[in-house]
Amino acid sequence: MAPDGSARAIATPAPLRPARSPGVSSLERLARRRSTIAFVMTVPLILVIAGLVAWPAAYAMYLSTLNRRMTASVGFDNYMFMIESETFWMVAWQSCFFAITAVLLKALIGFWLAHMLHNLPVRGQRKWRGMLLVPWVIPPALSTLGWWWMFDPSYSSINWIINVFGFPDVPWLGHPWWARIAVIMVNVWYGAPFFMIMYLAALKSVPEQLYEAAAIDGATSSQKLFYVTLPMMQNIISITVLFSLIVTFANYDIVRVLTNGGPRDTTHLFATYAAQVGILSGHLPRGAAVSLFMLPVLAVAAFFILRGVTRRTREMM
Amino acid sequence: MSEVNLRKVVKLFEGGVQAVRGIDLEIADHEFCVLVGPSGCGKSTTLRMIAGLEEVSEGEIWIGGTMVNDIPPKDRDIAMVFQNYALYPHMTVFENMAFGLKLRHFPKDEIKRRVDRAASILSIGELLDRKPKALSGGQRQRVAMGRAIVRDPKVFLFDEPLSNLDAKLRVQMRTEIKKVHQAVKTTTIYVTHDQVEAMTLADRVVVMNHGVIEQVGPPNELYHHPATIFVAGFIGSPAMNFIPARLVNAAGALTIQLGQGLSVPVPADRTARYAPHASKKLLFGIRPEHLTETTRTDKQNLAPITVDLDVIEPMGMETLVHFRIEGTPVCARVDPAAGAQAGAPMRLAAHMDQMHLIDADTGRVL
Numbered sequence: 001m002a003p004d005g006s007a008r009a010i011a012t013p014a015p016l017r018p019a020r021s022p023g024v025s026s027l028e029r030l031a032r033r034r035s036t037i038a039f040v041m042t043v044p045l046i047l048v049i050a051g052l053v054a055w056p057a058a059y060a061m062y063l064s065t066l067n068r069r070m071t072a073s074v075g076f077d078n079y080m081f082m083i084e085s086e087t088f089w090m091v092a093w094q095s096c097f098f099a100i101t102a103v104l105l106k107a108l109i110g111f112w113l114a115h116m117l118h119n120l121p122v123r124g125q126r127k128w129r130g131m132l133l134v135p136w137v138i139p140p141a142l143s144t145l146g147w148w149w150m151f152d153p154s155y156s157s158i159n160w161i162i163n164v165f166g167f168p169d170v171p172w173l174g175h176p177w178w179a180r181i182a183v184i185m186v187n188v189w190y191g192a193p194f195f196m197i198m199y200l201a202a203l204k205s206v207p208e209q210l211y212e213a214a215a216i217d218g219a220t221s222s223q224k225l226f227y228v229t230l231p232m233m234q235n236i237i238s239i240t241v242l243f244s245l246i247v248t249f250a251n252y253d254i255v256r257v258l259t260n261g262g263p264r265d266t267t268h269l270f271a272t273y274a275a276q277v278g279i280l281s282g283h284l285p286r287g288a289a290v291s292l293f294m295l296p297v298l299a300v301a302a303f304f305i306l307r308g309v310t311r312r313t314r315e316m317m
Numbered sequence: 318m319s320e321v322n323l324r325k326v327v328k329l330f331e332g333g334v335q336a337v338r339g340i341d342l343e344i345a346d347h348e349f350c351v352l353v354g355p356s357g358c359g360k361s362t363t364l365r366m367i368a369g370l371e372e373v374s375e376g377e378i379w380i381g382g383t384m385v386n387d388i389p390p391k392d393r394d395i396a397m398v399f400q401n402y403a404l405y406p407h408m409t410v411f412e413n414m415a416f417g418l419k420l421r422h423f424p425k426d427e428i429k430r431r432v433d434r435a436a437s438i439l440s441i442g443e444l445l446d447r448k449p450k451a452l453s454g455g456q457r458q459r460v461a462m463g464r465a466i467v468r469d470p471k472v473f474l475f476d477e478p479l480s481n482l483d484a485k486l487r488v489q490m491r492t493e494i495k496k497v498h499q500a501v502k503t504t505t506i507y508v509t510h511d512q513v514e515a516m517t518l519a520d521r522v523v524v525m526n527h528g529v530i531e532q533v534g535p536p537n538e539l540y541h542h543p544a545t546i547f548v549a550g551f552i553g554s555p556a557m558n559f560i561p562a563r564l565v566n567a568a569g570a571l572t573i574q575l576g577q578g579l580s581v582p583v584p585a586d587r588t589a590r591y592a593p594h595a596s597k598k599l600l601f602g603i604r605p606e607h608l609t610e611t612t613r614t615d616k617q618n619l620a621p622i623t624v625d626l627d628v629i630e631p632m633g634m635e636t637l638v639h640f641r642i643e644g645t646p647v648c649a650r651v652d653p654a655a656g657a658q659a660g661a662p663m664r665l666a667a668h669m670d671q672m673h674l675i676d677a678d679t680g681r682v683l
């Protein structure tokens with residue numbers, strides 16, 4: 001860092017193109033440029049990210065090419081093994097099913113909650129907003145433990161309620177499909193408030209006059225929703241969905257606590273399966289390979305969603 | 318027929334703010350009616366009640382012979398232009414203008430025909446594919462007007478449509494709006510706080526203050542015959558001077574005493590009108606343009622007064638001079654060649670034909 005040059009440039013707004021006055025070294029000119037200063041100031045963050053993300057990722061890639069005892073390289077054998085494993089494909093399918101269903105439900109429920117809150121009188125809103133955020137602020141490992149207890153075959157309080165309405169017991173965590181539904185339910189319960197709070201902020205940012213203009217243009221409430229609210233919220237929706245898709249796809253704690261992947265590996269996600277293969281079964285390189293399969297899936301989703309966001313930002317804002 | 322009638326309309330907001338306190342107004346078919354008044358006087362509220370965006374607390378609103386109190390905005394057959402345009406940012410100009418027609422299930426070619434026609438009236442034909450973000454303020458304003466025009470509604474409602482534009486564009490768009498009205502002749506209700514806009518655009522001006530109508534009339538009538546001190550002071554720029562005065566009856570001839578040794582005679586044709594008010598607390602009202610240098614000889618009833626000038630403001634085509642009469646600041650508009658000098662005395666002529674006498678207690682112009 002050039003302390004002299006950068007300090008001066010911050011004190012006085014630096015011109016976009018540095019003035020070429022004689023006697024100023026090119027190093028100093030470089031330091032004066034805004035982009036240089038911006039870069040210098042983000043260096044600490046870049047280092048942190050590199051240490052916490054890039055290095056482990058790179059290490060995982062290296063690891064995934066080793067043999068079980070990590071003594072020699074086996075090339076892509078670990079990946080090939082996974083591609084030929086039936087369990088792996090079930091995990092891949094379950095991860096996609098889990099992530100897509102859960103995100104869809106979270107988005108819908110979050111939108112519905114946000115709408116309800118938005119139309120509440122201002123005074124009641126704070127209280128309800130606070131209460132609805134509770135699932136999101138409890139550490140999921142803890143709250144999932146609570147759910148696990150509610151799903152427990154012998155003491156299930158949920159089954160008790162179901163019995164009250166005259167339906168038979170549900171084998172929540174013992175049957176593959178019920179277990180899949182259970183992990184999705186808990187994930188939705190935990191994640192919907194995040195969507196709600198994002199959508200609430202987005203709803204509040206739609207100018208009231210657009211609704212008035214739409215009312216005069218002849219829009220009914222559902223037409224206002226489709227032609228004004230949703231298009232205006234599209235960016236927030238996209239970004240929230242993308243973010244949630246990544247987090248949900250890579251979910252670990254809920255499945256780990258609730259089902260631990262069972263019954264018969266049917267609820268495993270990439271992350272829990274990677275932990276199972278890599279740590280519990282002791283084949284670390286193969287576990288790394290499993291977790292790396294997430295990368296291309298998420299990268300493709302991120303590419304398309306962010307492309308839409310960029311285009312809309314350029315056109316609308 | 319698309320006349321608009323307001324009958325004893327009241328708006329009481331939650332929390333007890335009475336924004337509109339009983340307005341009666343009849344707006345004729347094809348009329349361009351401007352609601353003008355200071356900020357917070359209830360203009361927008363009135364307009365929004367006509368649009369159906371605010372509920373009417375009391376009274377009735379009729380549009381084209383139908384009582385619309387309980388009719389939602391979309392069924393009132395009105396179009397509104399908002400101050401900050403309220404264009405849909407995610408739609409192109411064409412889609413913005415077509416939206417109202419699309420919701421009303423107009424056939425595609427009819428929508429296209431109407432949008433093209435409005436676009437040509439407003440000369441925005443080449444902007445149809447752009448999004449609002451890519452438009453200048455004036456262009457957005459045109460699109461907002463286009464959105465109203467394509468609907469071909471019974472009534473246009475404008476809420477301070479030019480307030481967000483810079484001064485030059487505002488004058489230009491003012492002319493534009495007038496042209497559009499001459500072209501489509503739709504009944505128009507236009508809200509502004511700018512009296513110049515009101516005077517230049519209106520067939521009839523409605524001056525509002527504190528939620529009531531002060532006066533309704535054509536621009537020239539408001540200028541020459543204001544009914545109240547509020548209207549007298551609001552219309553015209555610089556504003557009318559109000560000087561505390563006494564009426565003195567000396568042998569059948571009335572004079573207005575403005576201060577120590579400063580008096581002006583009442584024109585003979587007004588003597589009978591003013592005589593009964595001699596005992597009241599009065600204000601002498603005269604516009605700066607009716608206080609001029611004495612060299613003008615083309616006018617009748619000029620009363621000379623001599624004053625000590627405090628400040629002079631040359632404006633180019635005229636000079637504003639400021640002085641005090643018994644402590645009351647007064648402004649006059651004189652010829653730049655009249656030789657006004659700050660700190661020096663000057664002889665001015667009051668055009669007594671243009672004077673007003675105001676009851677200081679009731680605020681009525683006598």
Ligand SMILES: Nc1ncnc2c1ncn2[C@@H]1O[C@H](COP(=O)(O)OP(=O)(O)O)[C@@H](O)[C@H]1O
Nearest residue numbers: 330331334336355356357358359360361362363
């Ligand atoms: N939604 C509202 N709730 C309460 N008071 C309001 C509301 N809208 C306007 N008012 C009040 O009503 C009065 C008139 O407002 P408005 O019609 O907007 O004035 P303007 O003549 O400037 O357009 C103001 O005192 C304003 O504070």
Ligand SMILES: [Mg+2]
Nearest residue numbers: 360361362477
């Ligand atoms: Mg207003």
